[in-house]
Every structure is written in C-alpha cells, then in structure tokens.
Amino acid sequence: MNTFLLYSLAAVVLICLGVHGLIFRRHLLRKVMALNIISGGIFLLLISTAYRNGTEAADPIPQAMVLTGIVVTVSATAFALALIRRIHQDNPDADDDGDFGDRE
Amino acid sequence: MMEVLGRIMCLAGAFFFLAGTVGLLRFPDSLSRLHALTKADNLGLGLVAVGLMLTSDSVLAAAKVGLIWIVAMISGSTICFLLGRSMLAGMRRRK
Amino acid sequence: MSMGLALDVLLIAALLLTSWRLLEASDLFQAIVLFISFGLFLSLVWLRLQAPDIALAEAAVGAGLAGVLLLGTFKGLEPDFRKKQEESKPCRLDRPGACPTRVHYLAALLGVLGLAGILTLAVLDLPRSANGLTELAVRAFEPGGIDHLVTAVLLDFRLYDTWLELAVLVLALLGVLGAGGRHSVRGLEPPWDPDPVLVWLVRLLIPVVFSAAVYLLLLGGHAPGGAFQAGVILASGLTLLWLAGYRSVTVLPRGLWYGLVICGFGSIEVLAIFASVHPETPVLGYPPGFSNPVILALESLATLSIGVVLATLTIETLGGRERTPHYSGKGDRP
C-alpha cells in the first residue's frame, strides 16, 4: 500500500523536525510548538499504520488511542503555556529567547 | 441540467479563490490585501456552496451546506472588520 | 487514482512546509500562524486517512483552542510584537556554561539523524497489511449495540479511557491554576468591555456553536462524533463568550463550578464502584440491559466536564483583569 508508506515516512520526517526544533530553538513558545509537532508526527504514524489495509477497514484501535492522545496534548500544552507565563511574570527582565538568568 | 450548472458554479468559485490568493500576494498594502480576501471569502465559498447545494442528492445535506455558508459569511465579515480595525490602530500608533 | 496521489503529495508538502517554516522562521508570530495552519492541514490528512473522528477533534482543537492559547500567551509575553524579533541572540559571555558548543550541536544533530534512521527502518519493517486488533474489538462490542466502530472501541474501554482523559484534564487544570496561584477562575474579568461587533457576532454564532456541540454528542453513537469533540466545541463557545466581553465560566458560583469540573470523572467513578459491587456486571463494564441510556448520560456529563475544564484552562492561561487581588508570587519570594 503506497499511501501508508508515503504518510508514515512523512510522519518520520515530522517527528525528526520536531525533535530538532525542540533541541535547537531557544524560545519557550517555540519549544511548545515543537512538542506539538512531535505529537502530530506520532499521531500520523499511528493513523497511517491503521490505514494499511486501504479503504475498506481502518483499524479503530489506533484511532481511539490518537483521540486520547489529542486530549493529553492539549492539556500538556495549556499547562506548559501557563508555566511559561508564570516564568515571565516572575522574571520580567528575562531575555525573550527563554534564557532566564539567575539574577542576584 | 442542475448537475452541469452546479459544476460550473463550483468552477467559478474556484476561480474566485484563485483571484483572492493572487490579490493577497500581489496587492501592495495590507488594507487592499484584506479587500482581495473578502472577495474569495464571500463569492468563492458562496459559489462553491450554491453549486454543491444544486447537485446534492438530499435536502438535509443541502441545508447543512447552506448553514456552513451562512456561518462562514458571518464569521468572515467579523474577522475582516476586526483585522481592518487592528491594522488602522497599528498605523495610527506608528505615526 | 492519480488524482488521489496528487492530493496526497500536496497534503504532505503542506504539512512539511508549515512545520519546517514554523520551526525555522525568525518571526515568532509567523510561527504561531503557521502552527494554526498546520492543525488545519493535519485535520485534512485525518480525513484522507479515513479517521473522521480525529479530524473533528483536530479541527476543534487545532483551529480553535490551540490557536487561542498560543496567540493569547504570545500577546501576554511580548509587549512589542509588531517589531520583528531577533531570536538568534549571541550567547551570553558571562555565563559560558550555558552556551551550547559546536560539539553539543553536532551530538544533537547526530541523535536526530539516528532517530530518523531507526524510525524509517521500523516503518519499512512493518507488514504491508494487517488486521490489527479489529477483530477483537468487533467481538467485544457486540452487546453494546453501537454501530460506529471507533465509538464502539472507545465505549468498550470507556471506563479506562474517558476516566483517565478526564483525570488528565483535571490534573492540567490543577497545574494551570497552581501556576497562576488561584483556587478557581471566579472573578477573572474579561480583558475588555463588551465590543458591539463581537456582541452581534456572539448573538448569532453562539446558539449555532452550542447546538453543534449537542448534535455531535448525539451523533456519537452511530457516526463520527462524541463526548470529547462536543466538549471541545462547548469549551470554544465559552471561550468566545469570554473574549467577547461576557463573563462565561467565571460567573459560575464556586460550588457549581467544582461540581461541573468533577461531574464527568465522578459519575464514572460511581459507575465503576457500582459495577464492582453488582455481581452480574463485568468489571469496568455496564450493567446488562442499561447500556444505551447509561452511556448517553455518562457522555453528557463527560461533555459538560470537558467543556468547563477546557474553557477554564484557556481563560486562566490567557489571564484577564483581576477583580480581587490574589497571590501574585512576587511578595514572598526568598
């Protein structure tokens, strides 16, 4: 099944782009987005394996798992953003790139 | 007959989307780009929606397409107003 | 079939282009806009891969709440967002320990490339066609009488799945409230007074939003839809109300708010306890003969909970005007 290969290889590229961004970008918001891209890639991998048989019967179990995964991703994103906001509140003079120095 | 008319309207809608995209890319300033956008929004989606309503086989599906069109018009006009106001505020601040 | 292939290639190109640019672009606002578009393309991909449930959830989350969360946080962090941001500042020389050296970058790059290689090998190693767990799922849900396969799977494992989903949401809510230093969102006023245009919009749109949520909830039994999608749409409606200048969830009395937050989790807990006492019910299953009304009741409660929790999460993350002073974390730092 060509479609499966196409989408799962795209998912691999997405995951690696996300990991790369997570390591190399310094702004915290960007890191949160990189995490979201990684989770998108993982979901794409799962869904494309569910699609292996083609159109007649997609496997429902990975789909249910991904649905739960989306809930977890949203919750984690909201929590991370609240933490970022709090960090900025407590370190108003921090750099914009998330380099929060230990000021004396 | 309906079938052909519907398809022609879908094609016309696609043309308006193309025109909107070209306008978004080629127009020189933000406000005229917004103007190009509204054409694609209202006319493009409207033509596609009417075309699909003409060719759809059940009344329920046609009604749902109509609802989507109305919702898109309401939200599209609001969005364009909000963006335009925000642009003007930004211009004023820069002066 | 070549038209389908063209669609696939375009979709994948859009996904890769948006994700690459959103990670590499120097402008943070551009990255956020691209992130929202990424969610849109991902939702189209789910539809292409025959996963309409996930497409609905992704459309609601990606187009709605995730964008609101990121844009709102961004606006809260950057006072001068109209200027172009320089992200690649030189590393600070007074703290050389914090600077990544060339060796670090090389190691990280090698790690990423290794990950890519391993994942590619794993994908190529998978069998080209497999039935997976479909048969087991089909055998298990026969007594439930649900037509739609994904909902059937979800409902079969409902008491693991929704239970823990709600637990995750409530935990995230606790974390977000803790980071903001407050007990509930009560009294967090909307940022501005009602805007006439938005009031008009809300009057027209909110009834449609809430009816769409109910529609998706009722649809869940036999077609794509269900508690989570309905809950996300409910949450988006509540957030829209708050942004337009209404008080939405922040006006709820504290007791009612606690009740709504906990009702989804609590009702499943009660059912689980009942099922473990009742001899004929399977462990973590439904009592025989009651499955459909019980499922609908549980789903409605779960929808309410999900909606209120997600709306609270979003509103608290955005932050608003304070009506009462609260612990801001500045006063008693050592």
Add this chain to the structure above:
Amino acid sequence: MDLFYLGLAAFMLLTMLVGMIRVFRGPEPEDRLSAMQLFGTTGVAVLLLLAAAFNSPALRNTALIFALLAVLAVVAFVRAPARKSDSDQGEKP
C-alpha cells in the same frame, strides 16, 4: 468518487500552498492572519468538495466546525490581554 470534485479540491489545496507565501512574507501580523483566514475558508471549500466527491456527511460536519471556530483565533488576537507596559521594573526601555 467523483474526479471533477477531487481535482477541484486539489486545485484549491494548491492555492493554499501558494497563499502561504503571504504568511512567510507579510510584514504586519494582520497580513499573516488574513492569509490564515483565507486558508480557513479555502479549507471549508475543500472539505465541502471532498464531501461531494466521497459522499460522506462526516466531512460536512468537519467543515461546519471549521467555519464555526475560524473566528476564535482572530478574536483572541484582537482581544487577548496584552502585557501591561506600566507594570514594574521589567519593562524594557
């Protein structure tokens, strides 16, 4: 499956890809947001066309959700509380 609608959907997807240039370039935040708004509307049109091509109601529901929630991001951009500029010593000159 109807090839006409499928081809039209692919064409609109192509327009979206081209329109992304405005998101990359647009000097003002509003430019990027208006390009995103065009994506949203085009996405609704693509979904409606695909729904006609595959004759599936689930696609139409997704289109409805897109149309309903497209407002949220822009409203959040305009209305979300901005960082207070007169707060404390943290403000940059």
